[in-house]
Amino acid sequence: MLCQRCGSPVPDNSASCTTCGLKLAGASAGGAAPRRRTATVEAPYKPGDTFARRYAIREVIGPGPVGHVFRAQDLEMDVEVALKVINPRLVQMQEERTQFSLALRAGKKLTHPHHMRVYEEGEDRNRPFFTTQFLEEGTTLRRKIEQRVSQGQRFSLKEVEALLVQLVEALDSAHRYGPHSDLKPENIFLLPDLLKVTDYGLALGIPRLPYIQAQKAWKVGCYLAPEYFEGGELDTRMDLYALGIIVGEMLTGQVPEEDEVSELLAYEADLPSGIEALYRRATNANPLARPRSAGEFLSDFTAALSSRPRPAAVRPATQGPGRSKARQQVPFSLTAELATATPRANSLPPPVPTSELPTLGSPTVQVPTVGHGPPADSDEDDVKTAVDEAPKPTSETPISERTTLELPQVERTTLKIPQVERTTLEIPQVAVTEEIVPPDATQKLDSEALAAIMDTAQSSTSSPAPAPKARAQRAEPRPPVKAAAPSSRAATRTDPVIPVARPSLLSRLWMPLLAVGGLGLGAMAGYGLLKWRQASQAPAAPVAGAPSVATPREEAGAEPLLPASGCPKGMRRVSGGTFKMGKETAEEGTAAEPLLMPRQVATFCIDEFEFPNQAGAAPRVDVTWEEARTECARLGKRLCSEDEWEKACKGPGSLRYPYGATFDAKGCNTQGNAGEPAASGAFARCRSGYGVADMSGNVAEWTESSMGGADRVQKGGAFNRQQPSVRCSARMSAEPDSSSASVGFRCCKGEP
Template sequence: MAGDRSDASVTAQGNRPTAVSGPGPGDTLDARFELREPLGEGTLGAAWRGYDTVGNRPVIIKLFAERFASRKTLVRRFLEHYKARLKWSHEGVARIFGVGIHEGTPWVAIEFLEGLSLRQVIDARRGEGAPFSPEEADPILEGIGRVLSWLHRDGFHGNLRPENVFLLPEKICLTDDGLMDILPPEVFARVLIKRTDAAPYCAPELLSDPESAGREADVFGLAAIAYELLSGEPPTMEGQGLQELRPEIPEAIAAVIQRGMADAPERRYPTTNTFLLNYARALGDEEKIRILEAVVEAEAAEEAERTLAEARKQSQADQQATSEPPAGSSPDDTSAAEDHVAHLFVDEDVPDDLPSSAIAESHEVQAAVEEPGESTDILEPTPAIAQTSPGRGPLVAVLVVVLAGIVGAGVWWFQGRRSATDTASVAAKSSAAKAASEPVESAATRKLRGIVAQAITDAEQSRADLVKLWPEVVKEKRFTDADGLLGDARKAAHQAEYDTALELARLATTEFRLLATEREAQLEAEAEARKASAEAAAKKASAAPPKKAAAAAPKKQVKKSCPDGMVDIPAGAFFAGSPSDDLLRDPTERGLEKMKTGRYCIDRYEYPNRKGARPKTSVSLAQARALCEKAGKRLCTELEWERACKGPKNDPYPYGKVWDPNVCNTETATGEDRALAPVGAFEGCASPYGVYDMSGNVLEWTSTPFEQNRTLMIAKGGSFKRPDYAARCAYRYTAPAGTKDAEIGFRCCSDL
């Protein structure tokens, strides 16, 4: 078992790291994170094994080195970087649980990763004299590449090496990314120069001109890791060839790695996926070649749109700066952008020594660039595409998957291969040379738009079929939910958010068909019941005894109702918690389990349960309980609260299956905090039962203790400054019962 110790060389047991003063063993940071054991020194400072007393989990705590902590600018950059990371949610990046300053020392609490670092695995194989084969290295490289592709949307890693790669049973995770966001370029370069263990994986530009470095530096790092996996030794400054160490490695594989480690960034592959594509070609893996070609094409199309959009923006700025454009130029001159776009599309050549099948396929790609034509076969995206963080481009229509691989002394399988249809040839070069005023649309985009249109048509047909079966269905709330999905799909398609539109349309189709199936079964059951009733009546009439005097009618029972301002939740079952494969799942959440509740009432709004009132916050659990009891009610249990949030369909959010930052009072789509709002201010933030503000605004105390640490109590619902994962119905926030916080309020329940 190993944690995020990626950048720390272990010190002697009990020795405290000397580079940092301030916090020490036994100290508690932010009344939550305990420092327990020093692990060593890293790039930014000391690493400690720690414990999160609120989340009830081990963590790694990093303390900013004293030489950096004395500089206010670096402290600000440290805090800004890790506070932004608090909102990240990707399985391939170590999560951040807390960040702050303790006794003048900046600190960050990071997810403890229960796995082996790639350095440990490589060293173990080296000790056995058994470096990886190209096939064994493939899933590891692809797993790293998958995470890098996600990071490259807004930046790059810049510190990629085996110590910062962790192999877990079901995923690969990267750590220590974004150091250039904290350290100025010249400081970052000096730190790298001093770290001899980083040199073999460090792209030359990171040392000579770090300000110019970009994602090509990660291509170098990935290729350097591939070199060590296959050779058993890290790359050398002398540039010793891979085949000199292992002559049995195919020349095609060696050539791909050599190009990935080219000194000049422009001579390397432009993206990590392009590197992986050529590696797959060298292996002759036809299925992966088809998948990665579609990935690279989608990346290129997205980059083309972004580049031309920037060119148009710059052109408009230039026009505003001068009344007359320079002689010989046009207002929408985008030649530089077009040259860059053309490079993205054609810079996928393969080494001369590739297998003949791969060379033939490469020639077909080049022909497609020289003679553009309409493509009819493209990879059909899956609904899983929509599981992305805010800001992802609309054209990313395919997934990079981690394939099966063997690491360490045993066999580790990374299952993730998904079947895909045939992909189209690379988009024509001429499409990138369109006028700046025209949008760039690749063959992948055109095909995806068609798939989305068909999905919406299917949903509309399913709706029409349902209406035929159930003329009164428009009165049903569940129908309205499905219709809302269809409307959202049309809106997303109009805005060219094709991946989201596709998922919503398919969800709508499923909902309509489920309703139709239920209605058909209901009609059949009603028909059978009428038939049985008629037969029973006829049989009874034929053998009926003489009529007796009518018995007195039983006294009608009056059904109890909830008090004004409360919602009646019927007795029944629901699925509490979250599934283990939920990417947004927090470790403290209950596992998915079918649970039952009796009938109960719950306040429609947060306390004081008056629409437009300010929620009561900064109350302890005892104070919240007392206020409920004063009103003749009680605090809700966790199960009662969660059932009222999920509704009859067990959706992850009170309003549906997909997070929408504009429906409830949570953080914004750009990750900015909102302010506390009056209860009921967000009209759309209601569960199917009609209970408001169960996602965002304020966390709400429940009467349920946390089963792993019964000194902590569970609060639900997220708040005005929390992201998507914390706004889910299943999310749990745990805190001591005496906690008074501006984010924590409550609502009441009562029995019937």
């Protein structure tokens, strides 16, 4: 087994570690075998060799998914380093090796204590390499997890929280320059009092398909986010996916297999429900559903710990290393718990408060009616129901006096209702009383019975005595329905039957008419709003020297598509990460445009409009590259690089034009529209997914990048350019001291 503190190999029955002296629990319990692949790949160098005429190999540390790691001595700096040599099969083309070098250069900027410092990067005989800080002590999180699994143990929530605090600090620091992209337990080093993360940007520096194959061969592809497999745009949220997988593995010892994210509570039923919810969010296939930052992930994790824990469930028996067996012994499932939480067949429903309105039910109902006799003092009802089947059950409740009435339109039902108030009805030769009894909320009423009760209540309020008389006179009596087993009193009674009046047609149709009227009003309002919005979004004809032209987004006070937090006013934030730069096919554009290739940029801010960066102002033209650079520097900014400019233009979806994948002649100020530079923001649709305006057409823009010599790159086309020249990937070049009436610029700035 491995020492819990220093990671050194220790015999299973040892009482303490021979390296650091840590007391151990003794013999290790049986558990799952290590997940990572045991490699037998022969190292390309052996101790005593010199690599790149600078690094003397001292020890072969071991292979990995993308290459080998060596302990080496830097002969120039006279310092011991970790030398990582990449397999040349993964980066065969010169363009791929250049991209690898650019990705590793971003890692040199990381100086946070929780990051492993990157010293140098380069290549030797077509083998890319980089060197990092070498750690004499400590162990990786992978070894720590394997040790716990071998002992049948799991990380406690407090242990996970302590590691998560340092890991989140490392990620938040790295995300200023882009995603880590290769976050996994193998790249997390645990020192006695510190955590360090290594291999920043490695997945962005190696072509996607070879990298995926290498990770799957070593069974660590589960830490890669789904968008990486699908070839989508990558940003810092891919690290939050890996972070969720790592936390779940520490708590349960399980990781997703075959793109199926397991349920943590199925393996650790004592976990708070908030941990399960956070795990589901972080591992969601949609990046937008994940936490927005590592700091938010930590906040949600801490909040879940402070919430009330779930009830403890019976733990399953000791499970073997197989994943399928663990799934068969699921001690708890939220779905199963809800499915079995149904009431028993013989259990009665809880009583419904009488203050609630009765719901419409089936045509056969029980309704209150009138009777005669002395007033009742009891509050209980006596209900006796006869049905067609034999025997015909009845349900009775004691009352002060029982009265049996025969009701029309009620199938074989005999009701006995207590009397509350005595009101004499004037009916020829018979004196009866009418009782206004509140409906029993536990009984179901149909629409006719409900309307009858409402009519009775209204008539008794407005005119207590005459209303029942008039109603009785208007009603047409129908033959009564015979009861199944009438009592002697019911058989010999001579009281007249008072039927329930039919509801009027208006009372039946008022609800459908109200619904239809509401739909009609809503449709008319929506149509009017749509017309108004279309009219407001129509591109206005540009007017030279116009003082202000506000965009519909500004008039409505809408927020930008992406938050501009951390950027100065008037600038838009573009999240760092990799994107697809270049043209899609060799036929489109000029030969100077590269084909699609992945490029990585750090997070930056870019002016929303062309200089002077004011909505409605005319963009400044007739400037040289030097003048544009000086103006940006005066404002504490700089010219955008070509990579930054193209990423801001293509937006999060890597589109061909700022507004979409197909050309729209009226979308931006291109050839055939104004014929001259338009005021900034005049074309409402000409905005990229990051909220940056006029990146296609209007005026071309200087960039910091060169075309390979002294000439500088211009992007975006102009008002006098046709479709091929106004794509986001289109590029032109000009001498730095040249100027034109169709060329301007905009500024960029690194995120503070």
